[in-house]
Amino acid sequence: MSTVLALSGGVGGAKLVHGLAQVLPAEQLVVCCNTGDDFTHVGQHVCPDIDTVLYTLSGLANPELGWGRADETWHFMDTMAVLGGETWFRLGDADLAMHVVRSQALAAGQSISAITADLARRLGVAPTIAPMSDQPVSTIVLTPDGELAFQHYFVRERCAPVVTGFRFEGAAAAKPAPAVAATLGDPKLRAILFCPSNPYVSLGPILAVKDIAAALARRRAPAIAVSPIVGGVAIKGPAAKMMAELGQEVSATAVARLLRPYIDGFVIDDTDADQADGIRSMGLKVEVAPTVMRNTADKRALAEAMLAFADRMRTA
Amino acid sequence: MSTVLALSGGVGGAKLVHGLAQVLPAEQLVVCCNTGDDFTHVGQHVCPDIDTVLYTLSGLANPELGWGRADETWHFMDTMAVLGGETWFRLGDADLAMHVVRSQALAAGQSISAITADLARRLGVAPTIAPMSDQPVSTIVLTPDGELAFQHYFVRERCAPVVTGFRFEGAAAAKPAPAVAATLGDPKLRAILFCPSNPYVSLGPILAVKDIAAALARRRAPAIAVSPIVGGVAIKGPAAKMMAELGQEVSATAVARLLRPYIDGFVIDDTDADQADGIRSMGLKVEVAPTVMRNTADKRALAEAMLAFADRMRTA
Numbered sequence: 001m002s003t004v005l006a007l008s009g010g011v012g013g014a015k016l017v018h019g020l021a022q023v024l025p026a027e028q029l030v031v032c033c034n035t036g037d038d039f040t041h042v043g044q045h046v047c048p049d050i051d052t053v054l055y056t057l058s059g060l061a062n063p064e065l066g067w068g069r070a071d072e073t074w075h076f077m078d079t080m081a082v083l084g085g086e087t088w089f090r091l092g093d094a095d096l097a098m099h100v101v102r103s104q105a106l107a108a109g110q111s112i113s114a115i116t117a118d119l120a121r122r123l124g125v126a127p128t129i130a131p132m133s134d135q136p137v138s139t140i141v142l143t144p145d146g147e148l149a150f151q152h153y154f155v156r157e158r159c160a161p162v163v164t165g166f167r168f169e170g171a172a173a174a175k176p177a178p179a180v181a182a183t184l185g186d187p188k189l190r191a192i193l194f195c196p197s198n199p200y201v202s203l204g205p206i207l208a209v210k211d212i213a214a215a216l217a218r219r220r221a222p223a224i225a226v227s228p229i230v231g232g233v234a235i236k237g238p239a240a241k242m243m244a245e246l247g248q249e250v251s252a253t254a255v256a257r258l259l260r261p262y263i264d265g266f267v268i269d270d271t272d273a274d275q276a277d278g279i280r281s282m283g284l285k286v287e288v289a290p291t292v293m294r295n296t297a298d299k300r301a302l303a304e305a306m307l308a309f310a311d312r313m314r315t316a
Numbered sequence: 317m318s319t320v321l322a323l324s325g326g327v328g329g330a331k332l333v334h335g336l337a338q339v340l341p342a343e344q345l346v347v348c349c350n351t352g353d354d355f356t357h358v359g360q361h362v363c364p365d366i367d368t369v370l371y372t373l374s375g376l377a378n379p380e381l382g383w384g385r386a387d388e389t390w391h392f393m394d395t396m397a398v399l400g401g402e403t404w405f406r407l408g409d410a411d412l413a414m415h416v417v418r419s420q421a422l423a424a425g426q427s428i429s430a431i432t433a434d435l436a437r438r439l440g441v442a443p444t445i446a447p448m449s450d451q452p453v454s455t456i457v458l459t460p461d462g463e464l465a466f467q468h469y470f471v472r473e474r475c476a477p478v479v480t481g482f483r484f485e486g487a488a489a490a491k492p493a494p495a496v497a498a499t500l501g502d503p504k505l506r507a508i509l510f511c512p513s514n515p516y517v518s519l520g521p522i523l524a525v526k527d528i529a530a531a532l533a534r535r536r537a538p539a540i541a542v543s544p545i546v547g548g549v550a551i552k553g554p555a556a557k558m559m560a561e562l563g564q565e566v567s568a569t570a571v572a573r574l575l576r577p578y579i580d581g582f583v584i585d586d587t588d589a590d591q592a593d594g595i596r597s598m599g600l601k602v603e604v605a606p607t608v609m610r611n612t613a614d615k616r617a618l619a620e621a622m623l624a625f626a627d628r629m630r631t632a
Contacts, residue, residue, distance in 0.1 A: 042416050042417075042420060043359070043360075043416060043419050043420050043423065044359075044416075072391075073389055073391050073409065075388075075389050075391075075408075075409035075410045076392065076409045076410065076412050076413050076416075077413075078410070079409075079410040079411075079412075079413035079414070080413045080416070080417065082413075082438060082439070083413055083414065083417045083435060083438045083439075084417070084434070084438055085413060085416065085417045085420070092391075093389065093391035093392045093395075093409040094391045094392065094394070094395040095395075096392050096395075096412070097392050097393075097395035097396045097398075097399055097401060098395070098399065100358050100359060100360075100392075100396070100401065101358075101396065101399045101400070101401045103359050104358060104359050104401070107359065118400070119399060122398060122399045122400055123398070123399075
């Protein structure tokens, strides 16, 4: 009963992973990162969610921006503007090295799994950080005006277009990354934790990989999620806007309903305690806890609460 | 009698081009840059000699390093080192944008000619800056221990290996770039100026493009060169070392002998005035002038001296 698998998307996911990394030995934590956001930009292969986890665990993350590195400089980007290059997706001078090294390794035939493991080692990140898949899966946002690649929707259009649905290009052919498959199949798996990430575009691509969904369906370890919606708003990002546009109630309860097929338990914030009974009526165990992670202590406390919740479910 | 074509390699070439740009209207100056040094590094297409000219003419050049940009930062490179990327060829944060923009445009099917023209326009460089060819030509340095790609010899190995010869891969299939071909064929061509660049690895690749050599052979405009060897040493770079290793005398006279098939006149430094008669005996006109360019006035004076020399030859 030793390994914990965390499914993680963007900033919220990385925060919980940071908490887990503080309370678990490194060899007991495997992080499955969403790669549906990945794209090729100015010729470089960018993996935003993997990098957010790597930067957060290595202490390099920029806490103000919520992406990229602290103490970043922008001379490359400033010069791109002078030269007529694309500037809508900002790559810092130091951050750019990640994408250049990754792109070179990809071109040399290495897998995203191998590349991520090497980058993690170079940055002193000890837990296993894995992509959900080594095959490309691209999140496409459906809008009334047509389809948008995820970063075009998210960064270039600042989430302004109305969302009518999603498509995960390549998901049908994608296999779970080796570390993810091995962890899901590990008889000593202690818990599967869904980080407080956007259910559509952070967890959605992971669940669109059929063999991951299938392994979750036959899980023996408890799977628990934590709501990214607190008090009817998203802690960060477009989750609430998307839910509203898709005709969903914007609530922890609605997130629980979306994830219901994959989980046994659901963690909601103290603010949403009045939704506990409704969520229990779906057949889920519910834990009420402080879920907003403002600092390191918050992250650690939520990680501990989720692990304790999972362990109680196992022995119940 | 209006256009001047300058054949340019590295730093010495860019200095004379800078002088020419001060004394000629922009529309009368066409610079044919060596692209034998070009290579793909960390996935980016780098054109060192084109960039040296662009940076010099735009006032961005780093006068201390002799390459790259002034006021450069190195956060990309520092992070490459942390991540295990290649660091032997240093790319500054701002400089990197040139290579990324160029690589993207190349991948989109643009020619080096078109890309260089666009970069020049973006940097406010008005004279025509052209590659010698839009087809790739790669300078290979032959050594007793085998072949070395030029930048591996020049930067990684710091010119330490003994040189036994050169090979210009791709030269047989390379055509002159459109601007170079048009200028060589222009009946109003005023002069062809060989900048004080390494005769083997700066001018050599240009002359290895057959249609350039053929156009030079049937030239009607005077072609004059200036010696990069002054007082038996190279002003910059490995020219003197190469000459010695190839069994040549290290002198202006020896450079004149190498370039003899392509030129009508040769400019030597005051220091080497005693070689004038010997060079004249090869059938070349000789001009003795200060050729060491320490500042803007020196560059301008040499440019004016070369143009006056060429004009005198025309009317003689």
